[in-house]
Amino acid sequence: MKPLRTAFVVACLAVPAPYALGADTHPAPAPLIGTWSLDTSRLPMPPDQRPKSVTFRFAEAGVDRLTTQVDIVYAPGQEVHSTSTTPLDGTYVVIENSPEADHVALRKPTPNVLVMALQKDGVLVSTRTYAVTPDGRNLVETVVYPGTERDSAMRANYFTRVR
Numbered sequence: 001m002k003p004l005r006t007a008f009v010v011a012c013l014a015v016p017a018p019y020a021l022g023a024d025t026h027p028a029p030a031p032l033i034g035t036w037s038l039d040t041s042r043l044p045m046p047p048d049q050r051p052k053s054v055t056f057r058f059a060e061a062g063v064d065r066l067t068t069q070v071d072i073v074y075a076p077g078q079e080v081h082s083t084s085t086t087p088l089d090g091t092y093v094v095i096e097n098s099p100e101a102d103h104v105a106l107r108k109p110t111p112n113v114l115v116m117a118l119q120k121d122g123v124l125v126s127t128r129t130y131a132v133t134p135d136g137r138n139l140v141e142t143v144v145y146p147g148t149e150r151d152s153a154m155r156a157n158y159f160t161r162v163r
Contacts, residue, residue: 030060030111031111031112031132031136032058032066032108032111032112032114032130032132032139033058033059033060034057034058034161034162034163035055035056035057035161035162035163036055036056036057036058036139036159036160036161036162037053037054037055037159037160037162038051038053038054038055038056038157038158038159039157039158039159039160040052040053040054042157042158043157044155048075049075050075051072051073051074051075052073052074052075052077053071053072053073054070054071054072054073055070055071055072055162056068056069056070056139056159057069057070057071058114061085064087064088064089065085065086065087065088066085066086066088066106066108066114067083067084067085067086068083068084068085068086068104068106069081069082069083070082070083070098080097080098080099081097082095082096082097082098082099083095083096083097084096084104086104086105086106087106088106088107088108089107090105090106090107090117091105092104092105092117092119093105095118098118100118100120100125100126101118101119101120101125101126102119102120102121103118103119103120104116104117104118104119105117105119112131112132113129113130113131113132114129114130115127115128115129115130116128116129116130124146125145125146126143126144126145126146127143127144127146128141128142128143128144129141129142129144136161137160137161138158138159138160138161139158139159139160139161140156140157140158140159141156141157141158141159142154142155142156143155143156143157
């Protein structure tokens with residue numbers, strides 16, 4: 001057993017004591033799980049070109065799997081709804097209806113961090129790291145673009161927890 005998994009098993013073995021004392025038996029959700037809304041006012045583009053809204057939903061989809069839904073309403077009003085259910089082992093899977101990518105791979109190195117690689121036509125188009133703030137209310141997305149065709153190789157986007 002790997003050291004991290006051993007620590008997790010040991011921690012789980014310590015959990016039953018509070019249950020015997022009548023404590024709340026509902027485990028806390030993982031920090032990333034929930035619905036997040038992008039603060040479009042902070043996007044590095046003219047206000048009339050910013051999307052009207054961007055919403056991310058992260059949901060557990062079994063052991064070491066995550067379902068990601070992204071809903072975007074662009075400035076002119078067209079909507080895009082993309083989804084994927086992805087193992088957290090770095091394996092690429094298909095994204096349905098994404099304008100940016102056709103495949104995604106995920107890793108979750110800690111409960112409050114998610115690393116995402118997006119690929120289109122077999123080429124890496126961006127890497128994104130999502131980090132939940134300690135208070136659990138905000139999510140910072142750091143986007144890294146490969147290559148030299150963009151003005152900035154890296155940018156940050158800011159989300160607020162909706163639920």
